[in-house]
Amino acid sequence: MSPAPADRLPSRGEHMSRTTAVSTDTDWLLCRGCRTPVYGKRLIRNHRVCPECGLHLPLTAEQRLGMLADEGRYEPLAVTVTSSDPLRFVDRVPYADRLADARARTGLNEAVLCARATVEGVPTIMAVMDFRFLGGSLGSAVGELITIAAETALAEHTPLIIVTASGGARMQEGVLSLMQMAKTSAALGALDRAGVLTVSVITDPTYGGVAASFATLADVIVAEPGARLGFAGRRVIEQTIRQVLPEGFQTAEFLLARGMIDMIVERGRLRQELGRLLRAATFTGVRSGGPAPADPVVRDHRALPEPNPWRHVSQARDLTRPTTLDYLSLAFTDFQELHGDRISGDCPAVVGGTAWLDGRPVLVLGQQKGHDPAELMRRNFGMPVPAGYRKAARLMRLAEKLDLPIVTLVDTPGAYPGADAEEQGQAVAIAENLRLMAFLSVPVVTVIIGEGGSGGALGLAVANRVLMFSSSVYSVISPEGCAAIVWKDPAAAPRAAAALGLDARELLRLGVVDGVLVEPEGGTGADPLRAAELLGAALRASLHELGALAPNQLGADRRARFRQFGSAVTVEAELLTISGEVH
Numbered sequence: 001m002s003p004a005p006a007d008r009l010p011s012r013g014e015h016m017s018r019t020t021a022v023s024t025d026t027d028w029l030l031c032r033g034c035r036t037p038v039y040g041k042r043l044i045r046n047h048r049v050c051p052e053c054g055l056h057l058p059l060t061a062e063q064r065l066g067m068l069a070d071e072g073r074y075e076p077l078a079v080t081v082t083s084s085d086p087l088r089f090v091d092r093v094p095y096a097d098r099l100a101d102a103r104a105r106t107g108l109n110e111a112v113l114c115a116r117a118t119v120e121g122v123p124t125i126m127a128v129m130d131f132r133f134l135g136g137s138l139g140s141a142v143g144e145l146i147t148i149a150a151e152t153a154l155a156e157h158t159p160l161i162i163v164t165a166s167g168g169a170r171m172q173e174g175v176l177s178l179m180q181m182a183k184t185s186a187a188l189g190a191l192d193r194a195g196v197l198t199v200s201v202i203t204d205p206t207y208g209g210v211a212a213s214f215a216t217l218a219d220v221i222v223a224e225p226g227a228r229l230g231f232a233g234r235r236v237i238e239q240t241i242r243q244v245l246p247e248g249f250q251t252a253e254f255l256l257a258r259g260m261i262d263m264i265v266e267r268g269r270l271r272q273e274l275g276r277l278l279r280a281a282t283f284t285g286v287r288s289g290g291p292a293p294a295d296p297v298v299r300d301h302r303a304l305p306e307p308n309p310w311r312h313v314s315q316a317r318d319l320t321r322p323t324t325l326d327y328l329s330l331a332f333t334d335f336q337e338l339h340g341d342r343i344s345g346d347c348p349a350v351v352g353g354t355a356w357l358d359g360r361p362v363l364v365l366g367q368q369k370g371h372d373p374a375e376l377m378r379r380n381f382g383m384p385v386p387a388g389y390r391k392a393a394r395l396m397r398l399a400e401k402l403d404l405p406i407v408t409l410v411d412t413p414g415a416y417p418g419a420d421a422e423e424q425g426q427a428v429a430i431a432e433n434l435r436l437m438a439f440l441s442v443p444v445v446t447v448i449i450g451e452g453g454s455g456g457a458l459g460l461a462v463a464n465r466v467l468m469f470s471s472s473v474y475s476v477i478s479p480e481g482c483a484a485i486v487w488k489d490p491a492a493a494p495r496a497a498a499a500l501g502l503d504a505r506e507l508l509r510l511g512v513v514d515g516v517l518v519e520p521e522g523g524t525g526a527d528p529l530r531a532a533e534l535l536g537a538a539l540r541a542s543l544h545e546l547g548a549l550a551p552n553q554l555g556a557d558r559r560a561r562f563r564q565f566g567s568a569v570t571v572e573a574e575l576l577t578i579s580g581e582v583h
């Protein structure tokens, strides 16, 4: 079944008149955030965000759909699921009476409203929770509706957007409520396997069973400012473990810093930001074909001048060189940054997200340094912690799910060598990326834009094509480190640089890189625009070439590329015979 054309969808007025009337009757309202009187009509124009303090007041499901759907038009899914009272639950009032009361007060049948709508022109299935209906609690009917929305998205191969607001599982339905967590999670898992984008929009509050199922399983988690998300609520935690929690605990801002959500978006920009994501995820245009674009890279090392390796080391570290974010704004368009590893943090030394190159979406990842001491400090000098590699892994899996080519830009002195990084499993995080990248079914192209420092660089560089700028370096260890270990003399760094073979000419000769981008006069920092043009052209050519490979060939190509290193060494034939590997 295909989505109804927009002109057949009901207009915003039909769905919103009943619910907005409550506010328009009141001329002035007192904001509970800043205690400032706010003119009612102004508040509504501002999507019920306080113009004084920015507090995001709750929306009804209908108001939310009206705000997110193009022109406020949406078509409710033609399903009616009604809660029963399986336990004949009675507390102070019978559950049946509570349900009847919630229906009368909200005009809704249940705590979630599912609809078809286009968002910035992209057809979607939306499931929007309404906190007014028994605190948005997850009962059997809510679980069923979320599942039906996911199944509809699956059948129609249409992105699913879930807007959450919930206190948790619905106690009046007992353990059957708990089962809804498993049911909805499976429904979202099916969308992962089918390559259908899922997005959750977290609104205040989202707790318990909803938080621990579909709200946090989405590919991309967007939250409104100040929205709280958590498994156990503040009061439960404080009463159970008698610990006073800090201000801002479990808020969107708190969660963003801890890697749990991708972005915080103010309500007024929500539809636009969702639209950017949806466009990149649903691109169906041609990825390859057409005439091969001009390839600016040098593929024969003899065409490059004799290097001065120590000089290249200092050029590669030059703070004027364009960084990953510079290239994202100069060589790509519409970069939408995604944050967090969903485990422990959001490493500022790795940036990633969707961007467009020549009218096609790609996923870009890269280490980020900076141009001044403040930015360098903030970005940890481009040295990722494990959360950085895990964020990269998460985004690479997302790219594979959505069939987006991956571009990685390498610029790091190395992975961060700190005690906390070790405690969080730096080695494991890097190793897992090497294995993940070896089997990705989408094209991967890496460009070393500055320093390619050891395992910290390779953790983003298991690519089908590895390119580098002519003054970049790529090495197993820094020349200083090598000098200290092998020469026992840090002053021997220039000799170490020459001996390590870390320059573009030598790396091309060894086949460690496939092509070299010859930098403008004075280096990439002297002419960032020209450098970005070169980078764009080189990526275009590589992606065009890889576009001819089938998904299973892409992984095989990548594994074969790395299999060859060291394969020319002499191996005792006897050993091979024993293992039966002689061909």
Ligand SMILES: [Zn+2]
Binding pocket: 031, 032, 033, 034, 035, 036, 050, 051, 052, 053, 054, 055
């Ligand atoms: Zn306010």
